Amino acid sequence: MFLVNYEEALSYLSDRSSSGIRLGLGRIKELLRRLGNPHLDLKAIHIGGTNGKGSTAVMLAGILQKAGYRTGAFTSPHLHSFTERYRIDGACISRERIAELTGEMRPHLEAMAADGFERPTGFEAGTALAFLYFSREKVDYLVLEVGLGGRCDATNVVRPLLSVITNVSVDHQEYLGNSIREIAGEKAGIIKRGVPTVTAAAGEALEVIEDTCRKRNSPLTVVGRDVRWEHVSLSEEGQCFTICGLKRKYEDIGISLLGRHQQVNAATAVAAVEVLMDLGVDISAGAVRAGLAARWPGRLEVMRRKPLVIIDGAHNYEGARSLRRALADHFPGREMVLVIGMLDDKERFKVVAELAPAARAVVVTRPDSPRAAKWQQLAVAARRHVREVYLEELIEEAVEKALSLAGPEDLVCFTGSFYLIAGVRKLLAQ
Known part of the structure; x- marks a missing residue:
């Protein structure tokens, strides 16, 4: 051995x-x-x-x-x-x-x-x-x-x-x-x-x-x-x-x-x-x-309440559809700041098209993975659906930007790659 x-x-x-x-x-x-x-x-x-x-x-x-x-x-x-x-x-x-x-x-x-x-x-x-x-x-x-x-x-x-x-x-x-x-x-x-x-x-x-x-x-x-x-x-x-x-x-x-x-x-x-x-x-x-009462971190997990902060690893189109419906069901009427970062080999543009129309502002960031080299392309896709789009490469700065954009009754949703969710969760848990 x-x-x-x-x-x-x-x-x-x-x-x-x-x-x-x-x-x-x-x-x-x-x-x-x-x-x-x-x-x-x-x-x-x-x-x-x-x-x-x-x-x-x-x-x-x-x-x-x-x-x-x-x-x-x-x-x-x-x-x-x-x-x-x-x-x-x-x-x-x-x-x-x-x-x-x-x-x-x-x-x-x-x-x-x-x-x-x-x-x-x-x-x-x-x-x-x-x-x-x-x-x-x-x-x-x-x-x-x-x-x-x-x-x-x-x-x-x-x-x-x-x-x-x-x-x-x-x-x-x-x-x-x-x-x-x-x-x-x-x-x-x-x-x-x-x-x-x-x-x-x-x-x-x-x-x-x-x-x-x-x-x-x-x-x-x-x-x-x-x-x-x-x-x-x-x-x-x-x-x-x-x-x-x-x-x-x-x-x-x-x-x-x-x-x-x-x-x-x-x-x-x-x-x-x-x-x-x-x-x-x-x-x-x-x-x-x-x-059945088991908990599962990173899946529509509430991290803070004012503003309401949620993280969810919706890394494909079906996951994004489930996320959008869940946000509408559980948190109706809240304005949303969406933070998204995905890997290049995922259905990135379909996910953005599903989620961005429900957001007031979108922050695009880079998951901590070499498979996210083209992370900025999501901003181009997001601008087709929402006028207020920001680029923040570092996850720490994306978190800070999103929280600065949200009012106390707003919803901030972090989603996409689990590399992103892990980074955000670690920051918010400090």
Whole structure:
């Protein structure tokens, strides 16, 4: 074993990420084989989809934890610390454990290179670390979020108890395809033969998922058809709704997560829970209600009240649509200052066209990523919809500018890349 500290471990994993995204399962399968295949010990619920994966994962993990099970959760990306990706019963892995497990994996990674294998990416090494950690910690269940796509994602080596696909919309076209059918086919790659599937997808995407489930003999539960939800009320503090499940009706559920899209995510988590119950997992109605109250930073999170400051990682068009509706639902009548910064490879102009018309002023800034080299182009797009547009490259100056533009009853919304949201959240939390 190599002895490394936390900073050295992150540097080592980051260095492996410098080669970029390379989808495929060959590298991680070989690495896991050398590590003793720890993923085969785990009872996993595998969650994919375009939007809502993280929220659904957090809710489902919360329910399992409240039901008394030792529950692991592997999600990405993180906001402030790499340790956030690995949690057991809500507690992050320690920095020392990251260092220890990276040191344990490093000889195997070096041996793979010496034996002529293509080196695993940073995400693949981080996923292998997750399997090692949760296997060693003997979690009862692992809620496992797909990184990108599904079929060729590093997480897709598990044999899960259940596969979940939240929804399908256009994102990561350079890796997943240019049409909903193509993207849905990649997402449906996590569906396993004989393993149940839950989805909240609709339209063409649902057709692809239904066809895949038929071919793989996977029992399918569709949210919106088999499991439904009924809106009750909402406020600036949260929302209330009822979920009509396969087995129970959960009335007047209250959650602090904002936006009606979170009702769909909650219904998806409940559908997953009820399928797990059919598999013999004991989960009470009280555990469901308590677990759905989980919090998820950076998703329509209220940071201040006067002016009202909200951060949300709406990094694609569907996310922007959900954000705009949520702002109108929860905070009607407030004038908005929009602060936006996005990566070059996202649907930037469609996101601006969705959000800018609702703003009185727009501040365009640069997320802390080399993939945001053309950040100023968003200002050109914003000026098609609003006259008052400002450019502030540094996130600190963008925050200061936005707050100076807002009155005490106004709304300041920071959105776009999670690199931006992480920076803003850190500043506002000081």
